[in-house]
Amino acid sequence: MNARERRLATWRNQFPTLESLENRARRRIPYFTFDYLEGGTGNEMSRHRNYAALRAVEIVPRYCTDISSIDLSTELFGRRYAAPLVIAPVGMDGGIWPGATRHLARTAQELGLAHIMSTMAAAPIEEVARQAPDAFWFQLYSAPADDHRVTFDLMRRADAAGARVLAVTLDIPLPARRVRDMRNGAAVPFRITPKVLLGMLMRPRWLAALAREGVPRYANLAAYCREGATRREIEGFLRNCRAGSGITWDLIARIRDRWPRAMVLKGILHPADAEKARSLGLDGVIISNHxxxxxxxxxxxxxxxxAIRAAVGRDMTVLMDSGIMSGTDILKTLAVGADAVLAGRGFMLGLAALGPDGPRHVATALMDELRIALGQTGARTIAGAASLAVRHRGCWKPEDFRAPAQAGSAVAMQPSL
Ligand SMILES: Cc1cc2nc3c(=O)[nH]c(=O)nc-3n(C[C@H](O)[C@H](O)[C@H](O)COP(=O)(O)O)c2cc1C
Structure with missing residues (x-):
């Protein structure tokens, strides 16, 4: 066993769950980056609702079947991956752990997983594609200023770099109010106040990584500023880009038209939007509340x-994220109809708590747990998860999406409408 393998073996027992990484992550990265990673919008109800709903799903196991070989491999968009687990796009990942984009991409490449690189990642498209050619998917945020010149150029670069899948994120039409970030002043432009400076000085490992990797920047968008632009100019440009906003179905159709390989929409929640995506020729949807x-x-x-699976049918790829923290969460998500999951915070907690090999520990823990859970149900393959006995009391039904009838109207009296 070499030193790396010994380290990974120790972590296996020391940090068996992703939750067990949280305290260590909090102690190793500055408070404002930890809050940026963990926080949600508003009262963080939706963030906690994700965890609670996953916990509430039940699956009945079956025994006495031959599970001598369990195969987690999964085909997504014409390519076989080691597991139905994708590393979600994380913007400003390099602020959470300097060098993050590279570490995530390398982990995915080594383990045979996919990694969706964010438009807002701290490394350029071309570098990540070179480093992880088999794992490289690209997440596109629109940049509506200047009639989407930047949006289409980002897409062109992702295509030239060979991204296997383009994921267009829909769900930030406006910047969210994230209370923790507002309190911490974590916004563009980011001001280094005495409190922020103290927060950084108290985290020597993070500072050492920063010294090695350099100050993180929006490496993809900064490329559209004039060469030698000052920090103030770059910040002005980023604000002007309004990244993520200005998406219409017409824009989606234009991107679909130009993108030559698989394309999915990220942030789909309503079955009618999923159906619309299918009608425009999209290859998949990512059900996500970010x-x-x-x-x-x-x-x-x-x-x-x-409800979304019912809306799009069996032949469209349905991925889901938001709240995945364990292998059993993955199994439950597959059992109710998804093809694969993405995890965001889980991988970043690994990096923050354990450094460059943290994402590998996270992926291994999730896959180990998924393998054991699958075997416990008597299924041997990922496809088998779709036919498990599952109780999902909280699930939305197709009829929940119909517009409510006016109280007292003739329509309201017909219960089946
Ligand atoms: C710190 C952070 C930054 C994120 N940045 C992006 C981004 O740039 N683009 C995007 O599409 N989603 C982004 N997301 C959302 C993730 O891709 C994913 O949907 C989410 O993390 C899934 O929930 P989970 O963290 O509970 O796994 C971000 C999430 C986090 C936690």
């Missing part, structure tokens, strides 16, 4: 999977 970071009244995503 980890509870955008709209606090949002339902838990797991509770929407059955």
């Amino acid at each position: 980890g509870g970071r955008q709209f606090d009244p949002s339902p838990a995503t797991i509770d929407l999977v059955p």
Whole structure:
């Protein structure tokens, strides 16, 4: 066993759950980056609703079947991956742990998983694609200023770099009110106040990583500023970009038209939006509430999977994220109708708590737990998860999405409408 393998073996027992990484992460990164990572919008109801709804799903196991070989591999968009687990896009990942984009991409490449690089990642598209060619998917935020010149150029670069899947994120039409970030002043422009400076000085490992990797920046968007632009100019440009806003179905159709490979929409919650995506020729949807970071009244995503699966049918790929913290969470999500999951905070907690090999520990723990859970149900493959006996009391039904009838009207009297 080499030193790395010994370290990973120790972590296996020391940090068996992703929750057990939280305290250590809090102690190793500055308070404002920890809050940026963990926080949600508003009262953080949607964030906690995600966890609670996942916990509430029940599965009945079956025994006495041959489970001598369990296969987690999964085909997504014509390529086989080691597990139905994708590393979610995380903007300003390099602020949470300097060098994060590279560490996440490398982990995905080594383990045979996919990694969706964020438009807002702290490394450029071309570098990440070179480093992790098999794992490289790209998440696109619109940049409506200047008639989407930047949006389409980001897409062109992702195509030239060979991104296998383009994920267009829909769910930040406006910047969310994230209370923790507001209190901490974590916004563009980011001001280094004495409190912020003290917060950084108290985290020597994070500072050492920062010294090695350099100050994180929006590496993809900064490329559109004039060469030698001052920090103030770059900040002005970023504000002007209004990243994530200005998306219409017409824009989605234009992107679909130009993107040559698989394309999915991230942030779908309503079955009618999923159906619209299918009618425009999208290959998949990612059911997501951005980890509870955008709209606090949002339902838990797991509770929407059955209705969205029913809306799009069996032949469209349905992915889900928001709240995945264990292998059993993955199994439950597959059992109610998804093809695979994404995890965001889980991987970042690994990085923050354990450094560059943290995401590997996280992926291994999730896959180990999924393998054991699958075997416990008597299923041997990921496809088998779809036919498990599952009780999902909180799930939304297709009829929940119909507009409510006016009280007292003739329509309201017909119960089946
Ligand atoms: C710190 C942070 C930054 C994020 N940045 C992005 C982003 O740039 N683009 C995007 O589409 N989603 C972004 N997300 C949302 C994730 O891709 C994903 O939907 C979410 O983390 C899933 O929930 P989970 O954290 O509970 O796994 C971000 C999430 C976090 C926690």
